[in-house]
Amino acid sequence: MKLNTIKPANGAKTAKKRVGRGIGSGLGKTCGKGHKGQTARAGGFHKVGFEGGQMPLQRRIPKSGFVSHMAMESAELPLSALNKIDAAVIDVAALQAANMISRSIKRVKIMLSGQVTKAVTLKGIKVTAGARKQIEAAGGKIEA
Numbered sequence: 001m002k003l004n005t006i007k008p009a010n011g012a013k014t015a016k017k018r019v020g021r022g023i024g025s026g027l028g029k030t031c032g033k034g035h036k037g038q039t040a041r042a043g044g045f046h047k048v049g050f051e052g053g054q055m056p057l058q059r060r061i062p063k064s065g066f067v068s069h070m071a072m073e074s075a076e077l078p079l080s081a082l083n084k085i086d087a088a089v090i091d092v093a094a095l096q097a098a099n100m101i102s103r104s105i106k107r108v109k110i111m112l113s114g115q116v117t118k119a120v121t122l123k124g125i126k127v128t129a130g131a132r133k134q135i136e137a138a139g140g141k142i143e144a
Helices: 079-084 092-097 129-137
Strands: 074-078 107-111 121-123 141-143
Touching: 074 079, 079 107, 079 129, 092 107, 107 129, 129 141
Parallel strands: 074 107, 121 141
Antiparallel strands: none
């Protein structure tokens, strides 16, 4: 093999379309655009999914699913997060002040994950059964 004999593989380079050069070219008369219609015209363009004015499929089919707005204002915290808060009574405001939750959160639930090492008093915060046992075993209490 020599450098002057190297050429691309067959089919790798295709010839440019030469439209409007007679019927022998295969692209004469209508130039590969078919007969009439929007796509045959200059500037004939429509959006993806456009169906000629008919209601498009993505708008015809029923919408499904559900987004809970309650989830946007609820948060879950691990039990170990309570160790980082230095407040006598831990409530939603104390968690917000400690940057544990955002300002938009209104409901909090403590999950059993990690250990609580000090006696804590929770007020207005929900607790799982396992987390309740851990908090009470550490000498803490939960107020409604």
